[in-house]
Amino acid sequence: MSSCYSRLDADGSKLRGHEPSSFAFSAQKLQILYIVWMAKFEKHIFICGNQRPVGHPRGCCDPGGAAGLQKLFKQKLAERGLKGKVRANQSGCLDQCEHGPNLVVYPDAIWYGGVAAADVDEIIDSHIISGKPVERLMLSDSCINTPNCEHKPRPLLPAPALRGK
Ligand code: FES
Numbered sequence: 001m002s003s004c005y006s007r008l009d010a011d012g013s014k015l016r017g018h019e020p021s022s023f024a025f026s027a028q029k030l031q032i033l034y035i036v037w038m039a040k041f042e043k044h045i046f047i048c049g050n051q052r053p054v055g056h057p058r059g060c061c062d063p064g065g066a067a068g069l070q071k072l073f074k075q076k077l078a079e080r081g082l083k084g085k086v087r088a089n090q091s092g093c094l095d096q097c098e099h100g101p102n103l104v105v106y107p108d109a110i111w112y113g114g115v116a117a118a119d120v121d122e123i124i125d126s127h128i129i130s131g132k133p134v135e136r137l138m139l140s141d142s143c144i145n146t147p148n149c150e151h152k153p154r155p156l157l158p159a160p161a162l163r164g165k
């Protein structure tokens, strides 16, 4: 290895020396930090809070910009003692707009569409707590990241016109 090769440790300080053991130690430290960080939240719920102008062909998940779904998830997770274990974050557009309001649960990678306030209890109790996703609200693989699906009856516009985010 060249003598000018240098690395930073996880805390940003320079590692002394270039021995393989130094690198192994650094990688191990990063892995431990990653595991500790991940352990803080068992699940992440990302809830689209995107707005678009009225009449936009793709619609949007949170026309009023009130983040009502995200706030409700946050409140109900806290009521169940899940604060610190499950995080409900407002997200930008998840690019599944025609199926909204949308959210996705990680690390499960389960996508939900057409979610209403009345569905929040069921998603938390069935999926988040009991590990059983709510099938009636799940977006199918044929809907996610496909150029068209049964829910997109409008002819596709040229790509730039679709990008109203
Ligand atoms: S506006 Fe919610 S997914 Fe695009």
Ligand SMILES: [Zn+2]
Residues within 6 Å of the ligand: 099, 142, 143, 144, 149, 150, 151, 152
């Ligand atoms: Zn669809």
